[in-house]
Structures are given as structure tokens and as C-alpha cells.
Amino acid sequence: MSSDESIEKTVKETTAGLIQYSPEGLVPFGPVHPALKEPEYFKIILEGEKIVQIIPRIGYAHRGIERATQDRTWVQAIYLVERICGICSFAHSLGFVQTVESLTEYEVPRRARYIRLLIAEMERIHSHLLWLGLVGYWTGFDTLFMWIWRDRERVLDLIEMITGNRVHKSYATITGVRRDLPENIERHVQSAMKYLSERVVFYKEIVNTEATILTRTKGVGWISPDVAIRLCPVGPLLRCMGFKRDVRVDDPYAAYDEIVPEVKTSTDSDILSLLNLRLEEIEDSIRMILDAITAIPPGPVKTTVPRTIPKGDAMGHVEAPRGELFYFVRSDGGNKPTRVKIRTPTLANILTATEMLKGHTLADVPVVLTGMDPCFGCMDRLTVIDLDEGKEWQINGEQLRRYGIEWYKNNKRE
Amino acid sequence: MSEVWISKFYELKDVKISKEKNRIMIETSPDKIVETCRFITTKLGIHHLVTITGIDEGEKICIIYHFWGQHNFVNILVRIEKTNPRINSITNVVPGAIFYEAEVHDMLGVIFEGNSLMEGRLLLPDTYPSDLPPPLRKEANPEEIRRRMGLE
Amino acid sequence: MRISLKSWARKNSLWLFHVNAASCNGCDIEFVASLTPRYDIERLGAQLVPSPKHADVLVVTGTVNPLMRERLKRIYEQMPEPKYVIALGACAGGGGVMKGCYNVSHGVDKVIPVDIYIPGCPPRPEAIIYGLMKLRNKIEGVENE
Numbered sequence: 038m039s040s041d042e043s044i045e046k047t048v049k050e051t052t053a054g055l056i057q058y059s060p061e062g063l064v065p066f067g068p069v070h071p072a073l074k075e076p077e078y079f080k081i082i083l084e085g086e087k088i089v090q091i092i093p094r095i096g097y098a099h100r101g102i103e104r105a106t107q108d109r110t111w112v113q114a115i116y117l118v119e120r121i122c123g124i125c126s127f128a129h130s131l132g133f134v135q136t137v138e139s140l141t142e143y144e145v146p147r148r149a150r151y152i153r154l155l156i157a158e159m160e161r162i163h164s165h166l167l168w169l170g171l172v173g174y175w176t177g178f179d180t181l182f183m184w185i186w187r188d189r190e191r192v193l194d195l196i197e198m199i200t201g202n203r204v205h206k207s208y209a210t211i212t213g214v215r216r217d218l219p220e221n222i223e224r225h226v227q228s229a230m231k232y233l234s235e236r237v238v239f240y241k242e243i244v245n246t247e248a249t250i251l252t253r254t255k256g257v258g259w260i261s262p263d264v265a266i267r268l269c270p271v272g273p274l275l276r277c278m279g280f281k282r283d284v285r286v287d288d289p290y291a292a293y294d295e296i297v298p299e300v301k302t303s304t305d306s307d308i309l310s311l312l313n314l315r316l317e318e319i320e321d322s323i324r325m326i327l328d329a330i331t332a333i334p335p336g337p338v339k340t341t342v343p344r345t346i347p348k349g350d351a352m353g354h355v356e357a358p359r360g361e362l363f364y365f366v367r368s369d370g371g372n373k374p375t376r377v378k379i380r381t382p383t384l385a386n387i388l389t390a391t392e393m394l395k396g397h398t399l400a401d402v403p404v405v406l407t408g409m410d411p412c413f414g415c416m417d418r419l420t421v422i423d424l425d426e427g428k429e430w431q432i433n434g435e436q437l438r439r440y441g442i443e444w445y446k447n448n449k450r451e
Numbered sequence: 452m453s454e455v456w457i458s459k460f461y462e463l464k465d466v467k468i469s470k471e472k473n474r475i476m477i478e479t480s481p482d483k484i485v486e487t488c489r490f491i492t493t494k495l496g497i498h499h500l501v502t503i504t505g506i507d508e509g510e511k512i513c514i515i516y517h518f519w520g521q522h523n524f525v526n527i528l529v530r531i532e533k534t535n536p537r538i539n540s541i542t543n544v545v546p547g548a549i550f551y552e553a554e555v556h557d558m559l560g561v562i563f564e565g566n567s568l569m570e571g572r573l574l575l576p577d578t579y580p581s582d583l584p585p586p587l588r589k590e591a592n593p594e595e596i597r598r599r600m601g602l603e
Numbered sequence: 604m605r606i607s608l609k610s611w612a613r614k615n616s617l618w619l620f621h622v623n624a625a626s627c628n629g630c631d632i633e634f635v636a637s638l639t640p641r642y643d644i645e646r647l648g649a650q651l652v653p654s655p656k657h658a659d660v661l662v663v664t665g666t667v668n669p670l671m672r673e674r675l676k677r678i679y680e681q682m683p684e685p686k687y688v689i690a691l692g693a694c695a696g697g698g699g700v701m702k703g704c705y706n707v708s709h710g711v712d713k714v715i716p717v718d719i720y721i722p723g724c725p726p727r728p729e730a731i732i733y734g735l736m737k738l739r740n741k742i743e744g745v746e747n748e
Contacts, residue, residue, distance in 0.1 A: 105701070376506050435651075
């Protein structure tokens with residue numbers, strides 16, 4: 038698509054009506070319509086049974102962290118930044134620390150880079166398993182949810198053995214990691230990975246044969262790749278459309294230049310392919326962890342943690358479990374950051390996910406929105422506006438989940 | 452980076468280009484932003500906009516557009532006056548920019564002409580006092596914001 | 604020690620409604636993990652319910668930001684008596700690491716009354732179980748030491 042008219046036409050088709058949706062005869066509304074007193078997370082507009090537009094509003098988790106980093110020292114800012122998200126907290130701290138390191142002259146020791154890879158891949162496994170369990174939960178397959186979260190505990194045990202905590206690890210620091218691996222950790226890592234690789238084979242079989250999951254995910258949420266690429270998605274959502282993009286391979290960091298990931302893609306851009314893609318990524322992570330734990334070199338785990346960072350602008354990105362996580366840091370030579378800008382992968386994917394839902398029914402909303410792997414709070418509260426009957430009502434996440442399960446028992450998607 | 456690819460940058464006029472490892476910075480004036488973005492998406496073939504950063508530098512507001520493609524960060528840096536913070540929106544060229552521009556609008560008060568989200572709020576609560584400066588400006592004081600919004 | 608029939612019935616079937624009030628999701632995933640087979644608070648009679656109208660206990664995580672304050676108050680009012688509130692995590696307890704940010708409340712108790720605080724960033728599932736046991740003691744009227 039190189040001509041300007043076709044670009045403009047694509048833009049009108051995709052973002053038209055994002056806010057100023059006004060069908061003939063009905064009231065147009067914006068993000069702060071006077072009749073809707075409560076700010077909602079998602080406003081869903083229905084015509085009959087089909088969704089015509091979804092309008093997201095994302096102030097629910099805004100806490101003012103970018104401003105708060107300016108009042109903290111460099112090391113204190115690491116602990117603040119990792120609490121942006123509990124599921125990918127190591128990715129946040131790694132992204133911040135790597136960006137700050139590129140402003141200094143220090144080199145990260147090889148052993149530290151391997152350890153960073155280990156923890157980053159373990160976090161990827163834990164995040165993908167968490168997501169898979171949630172898909173089971175949303176589609177009514179509670180047993181799958183319980184099984185997967187039980188298996189996820191094995192990874193959390195490993196993380197706790199190495200870093201001391203399950204969720205907020207506080208493990209990365211400027212120029213390295215804070216402490217070394219414990220003795221005899223290889224034995225625990227190998228037994229946990231062996232157990233998990235058997236379980237992943239089992240889950241792949243379930244996901245591809247179980248009717249509960251297939252009816253709700255096969256063919257659901259399809260979007261044309263040419264349209265989607267202009268909306269700038271990242272992560273597994275981008276890879277399930279056939280684009281081979283992964284920050285670990287395009288711009289290697291930590292030890293990814295020595296232990297190279299295999300980037301998996303798929304070409305049917307629906308939710309079922311996302312499920313398979315994430316399961317394959319777990320298998321690849323298991324392989325990388327086993328390679329890293331046998332090849333890890335001896336040496337120090339950090340160089341020196343500086344108090345002040347030289348003046349300059351730096352940018353860096355990492356592949357968090359959900360996609361590309363970007364950091365921009367500006368330093369004025371002092372002991373506090375001047376500006377930290379963070380772009381989380383969920384923000385980049387919201388536009389694509391809402392476009393995927395056009396033409397689907399309300400029962401598909403939980404599965405497709407979960408497909409882009411958002412944070413929990415996203416689904417807490419939604420307003421549904423039915424254009425045909427001219428009424429609106431509120432629904433919360435749990436009610437939507439039950440509605441979806443009931444709908445699929447009694448109806449079929451065309 | 453191939454020589455052919457680097458030579459394409461010489462087609463841009465009135466810009467200052469600097470390169471460090473795989474980070475390229477194009478400094479240009481605000482009225483040329485749409486043209487420069489169009490150059491990046493069509494001539495360089497880079498469609499992925501990573502994000503848009505806004506920084507308050509005292510008298511000017513610095514806006515950096517980050518693109519990633521061909522194993523390089525290609526960034527565009529513009530500076531606008533704080534007394535008249537307006538700039539053209541690039542959503543006609545890069546539709547994915549809509550939320551990033553809305554975020555800079557919320558946090559720094561910059562108006563992107565042509566972006567349909569300029570009337571409402573994306574991140575800040577609706578009770579944010581409209582007479583206080585946006586939170587990432589240097590003159591904004593978190594304690595005063597807390598007091599005015601009724602947070603103890 | 605005598606305990607009334609009502610107290611005994613209440614403490615053995617705590618129905619929980621979970622609200623995420625602008626949290627980083629760390630406390631939420633540890634809370635949901637405490638429902639899964641390794642920690643299993645369902646054996647204590649606790650279960651999640653979809654609506655505050657069916658709930659005995661409100662579990663709140665996060666730094667209640669202005670968008671959530673009104674909603675939290677309304678959810679609390681919808682719960683029938685007797686009702687209890689658990690503030691889960693450091694942010695819900697008193698602001699946590701986000702203290703001083705322009706968009707957070709310093710604790711859930713600035714918005715609704717709280718019965719039990721479970722500290723931690725995030726608290727482990729064992730700590731969540733311990734907090735639930737303290738709540739059971741409180742319902743029973745036993746002194747918490």
C-alpha cells in the first residue's frame with residue numbers, strides 16, 4: 038500500500054467512529070457523554086446481536102508512575118517500575134535497567150546476562166501458563182484452569198529459589214543482577230522443566246481437540262494482516278498474523294545472541310492460533326532454559342552500581358511475555374531520572390483487539406479481549422449499548438463470562 | 452545497515468540526522484512532521500510506530516516519535532513552544548498513533564490537530580481540575596493535585 | 604467456648620467478591636492462586652461470587668485511584684449486612700510503593716471501613732490464608748492476638 042488514497046481509506050475504515058460514532062437517527066456520543074456518568078472501561082455498541090464498535094477507556098490503572106520516577110533515585114526507580122505490572126515485572130525492570138546501562142560505560146558480565154535470560158524465560162512460561170488458565174476459565178473449562186495453575190506453581194518455586202520472591206523479584210540491578218544463583222539449582226531446574234514439557238504436550242492435545250475450546254476460539258477474532266499492521270500491534274498478536282517479529286531476535290539483549298530463540302508464527306490470525314502459538318513459545322522457552330543452565334559461564338554477577346548516570350537520552354526495548362515493552366530514559370547527569378517513558382505492550386494491542394471484535398457477538402468479547410492478554414482490571418466493568426432497542430446496561434466480567442458460556446450452549450456462531 | 456538504505460535519508464531536506472549504533476535521530480521542525488513520517492513509512496518501508504514521547508524542557512516541549520524497523524530505531528525529534536502547544540496529527544499516515552498522541556495530550560497538554568480523541572480524557576480521571584497544569588509539566592505539583600482532587 | 608449458630612455458619616462459608624481497584628495485578632494473581640489446588644481456600648468454605656449482592660466479604664486490591672473511589676463505595680453499599688472488608692496488599696493497606704503519586708489514595712480505609720489488612724507486596728497465598736483465618740476469628744468473636 039503505497040498510494041496516499043489507499044492509506045487514507047484504510048484509516049477511515051479502521052478508526053472511523055472510534056469516538057464520534059453516530060448512526061442515523063441515534064444520539065452521537067464521545068468518551069464523556071453526559072448520559073454516561075461513570076467512566077467505563079469498555080463501551081460496547083451492539084446492533085442486534087453483532088458488535089459494531091468498542092470504545093476503550095483506559096484510565097483504570099493510571100497511577101502516575103512516570104511522574105513518580107522523577108522523585109526517586111535510579112535504584113529506587115527500579116523497584117517502582119517493576120510494580121507497573123505483576124505478571125511481567127522482571128521484563129519491566131530489565132527494560133529499565135538495560136536502557137540506563139546504555140548511558141553508562143559499564144559492561145554487563147556474561148554470567149549476569151545468562152541469569153537474566155533464565156529469569157526472563159521463566160517469567161514468560163509463568164505468564165503464558167497464567168493466560169492459558171484464564172482462557173480455560175473464561176470458556177467455562179474450570180478444570181483446565183485449575184490444572185494449569187497447579188503446574189504453574191512449579192515455575193514459581195524455581196523463581197523463588199533463585200530470586201527470593203514469586204512475583205516482584207527485585208532481582209535486576211544496574212550492570213547485573215543482585216545475587217548469584219544458589220548451589221545445585223540445575224537439578225531443580227531440570228526436573229521442573231521435564232515435568233512441564235510433558236504437561237505442555239498434554240495441553241496442546243486438549244486445546245486442539247476439546248469442543249468447548251474449539252467452538253469458542255476457532256475462526257474467532259480474525260483480522261486482515263494488511264489492516265492490522267497499520268495499527269502497530271506487538272507480541273504474539275502480531276506473530277499470529279504471520280509477521281516474524283520478536284525483539285529478542287531483531288535486537289538481541291541479555292544472552293539472546295548466544296542462545297537464540299526460534300520465533301514461531303502462524304497464519305490464521307484467530308484465537309485458536311494464539312493458543313497454539315503461546316504453547317509453542319513455552320516449549321521454546323523450556324529449551325532455552327535447559328541450554329542456558331548447562332552453558333552458564335562462571336564470573337561476577339555485576340560490575341558496579343553507579344550512583345549517578347551520565348547525561349543523555351537512551352531508548353531500549355525487551356520482549357515481555359505480551360509483546361514489545363519500550364523504555365525511553367533521559368538523564369541530566371544527576372542521581373534521579375529526568376524523564377522515563379514507558380510503553381506497555383497492552384496499549385499497543387488494544388486498537389487491534391477492538392477491531393478484531395467488529396462483527397462478533399457479546400459472547401465472544403471475553404475470549405477475544407483475553408486473546409491480547411490484557412491485565413485483569415480490563416474486564417471488570419463494561420457498558421453495553423444496544424442500538425436497536427435503544428437501551429444500555431452495565432455488566433461486569435463475571436456476568437459476561439457466564440453469559441458467554443450460556444450463549445454457546447444454546448447457539449452457534451455463523 | 453546497507454549503503455542503499457542510508458542514502459535514502461539524503462532525500463529529506465532541512466533536517467539534522469545523527470546516528471549512534473542502531474539509533475537514528477532525525478531533528479526537524481514541527482510543520483514537517485507529517486511529511487517526515489510519510490517518508491519513513493513509504494520510502495523506508497517502516498510501518499511500526501513504537502510510541503510518542505513528550506518531554507517538558509522548560510520553555511519548549513520536545514516530542515519524539517519512535518519508529519522501529521530494519522533492525523534500527525528511527526526517531527523524529529521536534530520541539531514546540533509551550534505557549535502554543537499545537538502540532539499536526541499523524542493518524543492519517545500511521546493510524547496506530549491515535550492512543551500515543553492522546554496520551555501526550557493528557558499528560559502534557561499538547562493538541563494534535565486532526566486526532567479525534569482530543570476532546571476527552573484517556574488516562575487522567577474526569578475530576579482532574581482543568582485549571583491545574585497537566586501532570587508531566589514542570590510546573591505541576593503532585594501534592595497540590597492530590598489536595599484538589601480530594602485525595603488525603 | 605460457646606459460639607452462636609449464626610457465627611459458626613458465617614465463618615465457615617465466606618463468600619468473597621474481589622475488586623481490583625487500580626492495582627498492578629500482583630496481589631490479584633496471588634489471590635487467584637490461593638484458590639488453586641496447592642493452597643485451596645475453597646476447603647475453608649470460601650468461594651468467589653459474581654456480584655456484591657451475594658457476598659459476605661469484599662476483597663480489595665490496589666491503590667484506589669479517583670476513577671475507582673465512587674465505584675468502590677457503591678459496591679460496598681450494595682453488599683448486604685453483615686459485611687467485612689479485607690484490604691489485600693501494601694497498596695490497599697496504606698499506599699505502598701505508590702505513596703506520593705498524584706493519582707492514588709493512601710489506602711482503602713480512606714474510602715470504606717476495613718476489617719483485616721493483609722500486608723505484603725504481594726502477600727503470599729499462605730499470608731492470604733492466614734488473613735482469612737483472622738477474619739474467621741473476628742466473626743466468631745475470638746480475640747485476635
